[in-house]
Amino acid sequence: MAEDLVLDTAIRDWVLIPLSVVMVLIGVLRYFVSKLMRSDQVPDVKIVKEGQLITRARNLRAAANFIPAKSFRARKHYYSNEENGLLHVPKGQAQNPQAQMFSDPNMAMDMMKKNLSMIIPQTLTFAWVNFFFSGFVAAKIPFPLTQRFRAMLQNGIDLSTVDVSYVSSRSWYFLNLFGLRGLFSLILGEDNATDDTQRMMQMGGFGFDPTRSLGAEKDNLDIVQHDWALPKFEQRAESVLKKLVQQ
Amino acid sequence: MAVHDDSNGQKKKSSDALDEIPTFNVENMQNNTRIINYSRTFMSIIGGVIAGILGYTALTGFIFYFVIMAITTVGLAAKTGFAVHSFFDSWNQIVFDGILGGLLSFVLFWTFAYDMVHIF
Incomplete structure (x- = not known):
C-alpha cells in the first residue's frame, strides 16, 4: 500500500450507503414484481399426468424392498409391460419438444416476461449508478489484491496509481x-426470483422431453433388483411388543 | 442460530428395527440441507459485519471467516445432538456444505462494515 487515500465522509453518506440500500430494495422490488407478473397458466393435463406418473414410479422404485416380491x-408389470404399461411409450408417438414450444405461445410469453423482469431492472440500475455515482472511489476492501483485479474493482476510474484494494462505485455495484x-x-426465501444463475440453468434445460423421461424411468424400474427387506418383520414386531409389555 | 425449524425437519432413521437398510425421507433431507445453507449464509453475513467492525484485514479476516464456519458446524452438530448420521448422509455435508457460497456474502459485508467504521 503506497499511501492511504483520505475518503470524504460525504462519499459514505451519499454514495456507499445509498447505493447498497438501493441494491437491496431493488432486489426486493424485483422479487415482488416478478411474483405479480407470474401468470398462473393452467398446466397441460397430459404433462401433469406424466409428471405424476414418474413420481409414482420413482416412489415404487425407492420403496421396492418394503413390499413382497409378488406385489412388486x-x-x-403395471408400469412397464410392453403392451399397455403406463411408462411404455409407443414408438413414433414421441413429439418434438421444440415444436411443442412454438405451438404454445404462452410458454414463450412467460419466458420473455421472466427475461424482461431480469434484464430491465439491471439495465436501469446500472444506468442510474453510472449517471449519479460514476467516478467515485467508494470503498476499500480490507485485503490486498494483485494488479489483475484492477479492471474488476476500479471499473470507471482510470487511475493506475491508486492501490487496487480501493473500489470504484460502479464496481461496488457489481459486488x-x-x-x-x-x-x-x-429475507425472501429460497426460491426468490433474483437468482439469475439458476434461471440461466433452467433456460438451458428448457427442451425438456416428457416422453424421454418416461422411457428413462421405465429402464430404471426394469433394472431394480428386488430384495424384500422385511421377511421376518412379524416376529420382530412381536418381540418388540413383548419387550414393551414386559416393561 | 435463529433459523432452525426443528419441528418437521428431522430425518428419522429407523435405527434398530431395519438393520442396514437406509430409510430416509427425501423431503426432510432436503429441508435439512436447506437449513444448513440458511445457517451458513446467516452466519457469514453476521460474521462479515463483526469482522468489519473489529477491523480485521487481510488474512485475519479470512481466518475469522473459517472460525465462524467452524463454530456454525459445531452449532449445527449440537443441534442434531451430535447424532449427525440420523439427520445427514455424512459429516462432510455438515462440515463443508455452503462454505464457499457464503464467502462472497462475507466479503461484501466485511467490506461494507469495515468501510463504515474504519475508512471514512
Whole structure:
C-alpha cells in the first residue's frame, strides 16, 4: 500500500450507503414484481399426468424392498409391460419438444416476461449508478489484491496509481449484485426470483422431453433388483411388543 | 442460530428395527440441507459485519471467516445432538456444505462494515 487515500465522509453518506440500500430494495422490488407478473397458466393435463406418473414410479422404485416380491412384480408389470404399461411409450408417438414450444405461445410469453423482469431492472440500475455515482472511489476492501483485479474493482476510474484494494462505485455495484444473493435468500426465501444463475440453468434445460423421461424411468424400474427387506418383520414386531409389555 | 425449524425437519432413521437398510425421507433431507445453507449464509453475513467492525484485514479476516464456519458446524452438530448420521448422509455435508457460497456474502459485508467504521 503506497499511501492511504483520505475518503470524504460525504462519499459514505451519499454514495456507499445509498447505493447498497438501493441494491437491496431493488432486489426486493424485483422479487415482488416478478411474483405479480407470474401468470398462473393452467398446466397441460397430459404433462401433469406424466409428471405424476414418474413420481409414482420413482416412489415404487425407492420403496421396492418394503413390499413382497409378488406385489412388486405386479406393480412393475403395471408400469412397464410392453403392451399397455403406463411408462411404455409407443414408438413414433414421441413429439418434438421444440415444436411443442412454438405451438404454445404462452410458454414463450412467460419466458420473455421472466427475461424482461431480469434484464430491465439491471439495465436501469446500472444506468442510474453510472449517471449519479460514476467516478467515485467508494470503498476499500480490507485485503490486498494483485494488479489483475484492477479492471474488476476500479471499473470507471482510470487511475493506475491508486492501490487496487480501493473500489470504484460502479464496481461496488457489481459486488453488491453478486454478493447480496445470500441476503436475498434469507429475507425472501429460497426460491426468490433474483437468482439469475439458476434461471440461466433452467433456460438451458428448457427442451425438456416428457416422453424421454418416461422411457428413462421405465429402464430404471426394469433394472431394480428386488430384495424384500422385511421377511421376518412379524416376529420382530412381536418381540418388540413383548419387550414393551414386559416393561 | 435463529433459523432452525426443528419441528418437521428431522430425518428419522429407523435405527434398530431395519438393520442396514437406509430409510430416509427425501423431503426432510432436503429441508435439512436447506437449513444448513440458511445457517451458513446467516452466519457469514453476521460474521462479515463483526469482522468489519473489529477491523480485521487481510488474512485475519479470512481466518475469522473459517472460525465462524467452524463454530456454525459445531452449532449445527449440537443441534442434531451430535447424532449427525440420523439427520445427514455424512459429516462432510455438515462440515463443508455452503462454505464457499457464503464467502462472497462475507466479503461484501466485511467490506461494507469495515468501510463504515474504519475508512471514512
